[in-house]
Amino acid sequence: MDIPTMRNVSILVIALKKTEAEAEAEADAEAEVRRRRGFSASHPRQISQSQRQPSRDTTDKMAVSEKNPEIIKEKDLERKKEKADKAREKELKRQKALEKAAKLQAQQASNNQKKREKKMVKRGGKEENPEEFLDPPTPFGEKKRISSQMAKQYSPTAVEKSWYAWWEKSGFFVADAKSSKPPFVIVLPPPNVTGALHIGHALTVAIEDTIVRWRRMSGYNTLWVPGMDHAGIATQVVVEKKIMRERKLTRHDLGREKFVSEVWDWKNKYGGTILQQLRSLGASLDWSRECFTMDEKSSRAVTEAFVRLHKNKLIYRDERLVNWDCVLQTAISDIEVEHIEIKERTLLNVPGYEKPVEFGVLTSFAYPLEGELGEIVVATTRVETMLGDTAIAIHPDDPRYNHLHGKYAIHPFNGRKLRIVCDATLVDPKFGSGAVKITPAHDWNDFEVGRHHGLEPINIFTDDGKVNSNGGSEFAGMPRFKAREAVIEALQKKGLYRGSQGNEMRLGICSRTNDVVEPLSKPQWYVNCDKMAMKGLHAVMDEKKKSWMKKRRLMLSWTKKRRLMLSWTKKRRLMLLWMKKRRSMLSWMKKKKIEIIPRQYAADWKRWSFISFYLALLISDV
Structure with missing residues (x-):
C-alpha cells in the first residue's frame, strides 16, 4: 500500500471516529432534554408519576418569574417584535403583488399601444376616436343619423332605433289607391286585445312582413292592413276575472253599461301595447287604414254585408244544437271544447257546485x-x-x-x-x-x-x-x-x-271556464255553403286539377263517403249583445262553426272541413 493510500485511510478513520463522537454527544444532549421535559431515560415516551406534577422549587421559581417586572417586560418585547416581524413580512408580500400587477398592466398597455399603432399604420396614421363609433342623436321622424364607424359590437336597440318613425312619417307603407301598379293586398290576422303579443305573433308578423316587403320591392302597389280583434268571449273572460279579482264583482253586478266601459278601458290599455309592439317588430303596415272589429266603420260594413247575404238567401236562421257554457251563458265553438277521457267513476269539480260531481x-x-x-x-x-x-x-x-x-x-x-x-x-x-x-x-x-x-x-x-x-x-x-x-x-x-x-265516456269541458259543456237547442244564424261546397267537391273530382291537389286520395275518399252540404253557424253572440252590436257580422265571419255534419263523422269532418271550404273559395274564381 503506497503512502497516499495510507493517508487517505487514516483520514477516513479519523472522520469516522469524529462522527461517532458527535453522535454520542448528540444522543447525550437529547437524553438530557427528554429528562428535563419529564421523559424517562429507559422509556422516553412515558412520563413518570413524579414528573407529572412540578416540584415545589419549580413552582416557586415560576411564581417569582411571573412577579418579576423585568421578565414580564422582556416577554412583552419579544411578542411585539414577533408581531412587527409578521407585519413587515405581510407588507413585503403585498408590495411584491402590487409590483407584479403594475408590471402586468404595463405589459398590457404596451401590447394595446402596439395594436393601435398597427391599426394607425393601416389607416394611414389617423388616430382612433371612440365617439366615432356612437350614433349621433336623431330627431323624431327624421332619417336615422349613423356614426362614421361601425360599432365594435352589434346592438339591436342601437341599430333599430329611429328607423321606423322615419319610415312611417315618410309614408313608405301607405298604398296609393290611384296607382297603376298591380295591387298586392293582405290583412294582418287581427290579434286579440286580451294582452300583449307573444312569440307566435312575432313569427307570423316576420313572415308576412318579408312577403310584403318583397312585393313592394318587386313593383307592386302593396297594402298590408293592420287591426285588432275584440276577441269576444276571450276578452269578456279576462275582464270578468279582473273585476272579480279587484272588486269581487261579476258582470251582472256591474250592469251592461259599466261592464262595457270596463271592456273598452281594457282595449285602450292593451290595444296601445299591441300597436307599439307591432312597430317595434318593424312591420310595414299601412297605419292609415288601422281598424278595430268594433269600430263604427267596421260595424256599418258588417251590417251591409249581412243584409246583402240575407237578401241572396245565403244567411238563414235555424234552431240546432250548440255547445253551451252555463257559466258564460253563451255558445262556444268546438275549438274551445276540450274532451277528457273518463275510464271509471270519477269525481270532478264543476263551477257553481260546492261538492264534486260524479261522472262515468x-x-x-x-x-x-x-x-x-x-x-x-x-x-x-x-x-x-x-x-x-x-x-x-x-x-x-x-x-x-x-x-x-x-x-x-x-x-x-x-x-x-x-x-x-x-x-x-x-x-x-x-x-x-x-x-x-x-x-x-x-x-x-x-x-x-x-x-x-x-x-x-x-x-x-x-x-x-x-x-x-x-x-x-x-x-x-x-x-x-x-x-x-x-x-x-x-x-x-x-x-x-x-x-x-x-x-267509460268522453266529457266535454270548456277550455276557458272548466264548466261541463251542455248541448242545448238554440236558434242561430247560419251561412248557406251549398254552392261553395259543390265547387269544392267538383274540384276534387276533376282529374285536370289533381296536380295541385295534395292528399287528393284522402279528400276523394271523404267526399265519396259523405256527400254532405256544408253550413256554418254564427257563434259566440254574447259579447255582441253586451257590446250593443247585435248585427256585428265581422265577429260572426271570424267565429263560425259548422253544424250540419253528424257527430259520428266528427273525426273526418274536423280534419277536412276548413280545407274544403277554403278550397271552394280558391276555385270560385277559376
Whole structure:
C-alpha cells in the first residue's frame, strides 16, 4: 500500500471516529432534554408519576418569574417584535403583488399601444376616436343619423332605433289607391286585445312582413292592413276575472253599461301595447287604414254585408244544437271544447257546485209501456236529461222488440207519450238492453235522429244550467247536476230504478271556464255553403286539377263517403249583445262553426272541413 493510500485511510478513520463522537454527544444532549421535559431515560415516551406534577422549587421559581417586572417586560418585547416581524413580512408580500400587477398592466398597455399603432399604420396614421363609433342623436321622424364607424359590437336597440318613425312619417307603407301598379293586398290576422303579443305573433308578423316587403320591392302597389280583434268571449273572460279579482264583482253586478266601459278601458290599455309592439317588430303596415272589429266603420260594413247575404238567401236562421257554457251563458265553438277521457267513476269539480260531481256512471231505469205491455229498460250517463225525452229508439231487426214497433211508452213524471222508433244507425242491439232514450234537445246523435223521425226537441235547461218548467214542477229551479240526484231518487220511489255501473265516456269541458259543456237547442244564424261546397267537391273530382291537389286520395275518399252540404253557424253572440252590436257580422265571419255534419263523422269532418271550404273559395274564381 503506497503512502497516499495510507493517508487517505487514516483520514477516513479519523472522520469516522469524529462522527461517532458527535453522535454520542448528540444522543447525550437529547437524553438530557427528554429528562428535563419529564421523559424517562429507559422509556422516553412515558412520563413518570413524579414528573407529572412540578416540584415545589419549580413552582416557586415560576411564581417569582411571573412577579418579576423585568421578565414580564422582556416577554412583552419579544411578542411585539414577533408581531412587527409578521407585519413587515405581510407588507413585503403585498408590495411584491402590487409590483407584479403594475408590471402586468404595463405589459398590457404596451401590447394595446402596439395594436393601435398597427391599426394607425393601416389607416394611414389617423388616430382612433371612440365617439366615432356612437350614433349621433336623431330627431323624431327624421332619417336615422349613423356614426362614421361601425360599432365594435352589434346592438339591436342601437341599430333599430329611429328607423321606423322615419319610415312611417315618410309614408313608405301607405298604398296609393290611384296607382297603376298591380295591387298586392293582405290583412294582418287581427290579434286579440286580451294582452300583449307573444312569440307566435312575432313569427307570423316576420313572415308576412318579408312577403310584403318583397312585393313592394318587386313593383307592386302593396297594402298590408293592420287591426285588432275584440276577441269576444276571450276578452269578456279576462275582464270578468279582473273585476272579480279587484272588486269581487261579476258582470251582472256591474250592469251592461259599466261592464262595457270596463271592456273598452281594457282595449285602450292593451290595444296601445299591441300597436307599439307591432312597430317595434318593424312591420310595414299601412297605419292609415288601422281598424278595430268594433269600430263604427267596421260595424256599418258588417251590417251591409249581412243584409246583402240575407237578401241572396245565403244567411238563414235555424234552431240546432250548440255547445253551451252555463257559466258564460253563451255558445262556444268546438275549438274551445276540450274532451277528457273518463275510464271509471270519477269525481270532478264543476263551477257553481260546492261538492264534486260524479261522472262515468251508466244509470239504468225503466219506462212503462202503454197498454199494459210491460216496460222497456234504457240506460244513460246523463239521467237528468230524461226529463226532455220524446222517444225511445230500437233496432228494426231486434226480435225482442218486434211487438213494440209503432207503440208508445209513458213518461213517469209528466205523462208525455214517448214514441218507439226504429233506427238501425243509432241503436246497437248487442249493447245493453238494445233500447236508447232519445233527447233531441240535449244530445248530438239524438238531435239527428229527432230530425229524421220528426221528433220535437224539448229544452229542459235555462241558460245558467237549471231545470226550467219543461222539466216539471218537481225539479224546476234545480241545478242540472243536483237534478240528476233528484231524478234518481224519484225513479227509486216509483220502482223504476234498475241500478248503475261504471262506464267509460268522453266529457266535454270548456277550455276557458272548466264548466261541463251542455248541448242545448238554440236558434242561430247560419251561412248557406251549398254552392261553395259543390265547387269544392267538383274540384276534387276533376282529374285536370289533381296536380295541385295534395292528399287528393284522402279528400276523394271523404267526399265519396259523405256527400254532405256544408253550413256554418254564427257563434259566440254574447259579447255582441253586451257590446250593443247585435248585427256585428265581422265577429260572426271570424267565429263560425259548422253544424250540419253528424257527430259520428266528427273525426273526418274536423280534419277536412276548413280545407274544403277554403278550397271552394280558391276555385270560385277559376
